[in-house]
Amino acid sequence: MAGRGRPRDAGVEARVLDAAMTEMRARGYDEMSVDRVAERAGVAKTTIYRRWPSKAELVMAMITELTSAVPFDPSGDPRRDLSEFVAGIAAALDAIPTTLVADLVAAAAREPRVGVGVRALWADRHAVVSEAIARAQADGLMPAYADPRIIVDQLVGALYYRLLVTGEPIDPAYVRALVFGTLGPEQS
Amino acid sequence: MAGRGRPRDAGVEARVLDAAMTEMRARGYDEMSVDRVAERAGVAKTTIYRRWPSKAELVMAMITELTSAVPFDPSGDPRRDLSEFVAGIAAALDAIPTTLVADLVAAAAREPRVGVGVRALWADRHAVVSEAIARAQADGLMPAYADPRIIVDQLVGALYYRLLVTGEPIDPAYVRALVFGTLGPEQS
DNA sequence: TTAATTCCGCTACCGCCGTTGCGGAAATGC
């Protein structure tokens, strides 16, 4: 399986991502320099650029590791699944510095490949939640005139908008209010 | 009214914002350099930095001029006002390159002052729409269990999310579906 | 006219992102 030449140092990737993480937490995206990340990882800067084409994609790779750890196993109960879905996104957004989320969004809009990556991370969850909403509509738990996929846009969009534009906090109360506004009061 | 010393060249501001606009349209945010803007405006780079503290705020000033031109005069009819509100945002987002919107969002998240500026641009409209929604709820046109301000988050957020993250188009059909999903079918 | 004041253009500089080229290190195939 090994190629012809010198094999890649297996530890480099993890060391760099780790260093990027600590530098990010300590200084934020703008003040984090690739040179310092390289130094902290004990690696030449060029080695970093050989694996990730830009600072944004390096950080993107770091984030992918983080967000892929957010659990999500749908139960079939719309209210429960919706709450978990929204809370999961809120938690993921909370685990990452706000400025970084903003930069990722910017990177996603600028670099199609990054955008595709971010979307793929959540595509399956979106599909599950869309189905949960459709089921809730069919069961008469909520108005049936809205497109489930658009409701997903609205749920996720509200979180991003609040975090990035209005700057207001995304606390459990907000998450609850969001789901409550979508599904309405509990029906026994 | 004139101060003691040499007065500010009145034409500089307009020339710089104009140059920034054309450079932005031609090259996008990243490839637009302040040096070139200065050259095109016939102005020293330092003069630009004396008026705007950063590239982001320079572009922000440019955008403020643009978006402040989007008209909005509420009629009192919820469906009409909601449609105009959403369509107005969609139009504003459409008039600006997507990458620029993303960078502005990033700048808003990073630089509180920029965020305050953007929010102030829309604060009054948000208030009007919130009241329109509250009125619609009171009149029984839509479910009353949702917080109007959160509905505004969801409407605006869906637009941003679609534009910046999913990359899907914001066409009149989507705007219509968004309002329809919020207010439900027309009631004669 | 002269001094004080404010603005402007110019040059130089720093730090950072990202690239290029080169020599050496670590593996494989003969």
Place this chain on the structure above:
DNA sequence: GCATTTCCGCAACGGCGGTAGCGGAATTAA
């Protein structure tokens, strides 16, 4: 052992954002 191939570290560089300092230009006050 030896050539080949791939990876790595190193040094240098260009371009950009942003800053500092200086000399001169334009204005007001005396």
